[in-house]
Amino acid sequence: MWSPPMVNSFEWNVDSSSLGKPGLSGIGGVLRNHHGHLFSVFSIPVGILDSNLAELRAVIKAIELSASNCLLHHKHLIIEFDSANVTSWMHNPHNRPWMHHKRFSSVNKLNTYFGSITYTHVFHESNYMADYMAKQEVLRSSEFIA
Numbered sequence: 001m002w003s004p005p006m007v008n009s010f011e012w013n014v015d016s017s018s019l020g021k022p023g024l025s026g027i028g029g030v031l032r033n034h035h036g037h038l039f040s041v042f043s044i045p046v047g048i049l050d051s052n053l054a055e056l057r058a059v060i061k062a063i064e065l066s067a068s069n070c071l072l073h074h075k076h077l078i079i080e081f082d083s084a085n086v087t088s089w090m091h092n093p094h095n096r097p098w099m100h101h102k103r104f105s106s107v108n109k110l111n112t113y114f115g116s117i118t119y120t121h122v123f124h125e126s127n128y129m130a131d132y133m134a135k136q137e138v139l140r141s142s143e144f145i146a
Contacts, residue, residue, distance in 0.1 A: 002129075007034045009076040012062040013122075015130035016046075016054030016083075017138050025049040026140070027058035028133025031066070040065055043133040043144040055083035056100065058134065059090065059119070060107060065145070067113045077114045080122045081130075090119035 005011040014029035025047065031040040042065060046057050062079050066072045081087070089096045089104075096104050111117055137144075 004034050004036050005078050009034060009078060010072055011078040013127050013130040014058035014062050014079060014081045015127045015134045016051060016058045017134040018051045018054050019138055022048050022050040024138050025054040026134045026137025027054060027061060028130045029058055029062045030129045041133060041146050043137045045137040045140050052083060052085045055081055055086045059086060060103060063107055063110045067110045073113050074115050077117045078120060080120045082122055082127050084121055087119055087121040
């Protein structure tokens with residue numbers, strides 16, 4: 001069950017969906033404030049990926065969209081997702097796969113826009129809206145960002 005972030009914080013719930021390992025994949029995300037009001041959503045096809053890389057792409061897209069919105073600069077950002085591997089990568093740079101070094105370097109640069117970012121592992125059931133958005137894009141070819 002989703003719970004709102006603290007006052008003056010914004011929370012992304014992101015997820016990915018893959019048809020196979022690797023397989024056609026989509027990512028989705030939902031950004032809300034402490035009142036539960038929607039600020040942004042995305043649903044994007046990302047090609048043929050394994051589930052861990054697709055989940056990482058969802059986290060990175062949330063950070064990129066947040067960095068492009070000056071209303072979110074210097075705020076506390078929470079990003080919730082259901083991949084234990086990606087959670088470990090985000091918390092411990094020594095666990096990050098070397099082949100994704102450029103992606104993590106990009107994340108480190110974008111992190112400077114925010115007061116802080118918290119990466120949180122949640123159970124799949126807590127991410128139902130982001131999961132739905134990701135599943136919509138697995139077989140589509142166009143992005144949806146609002």
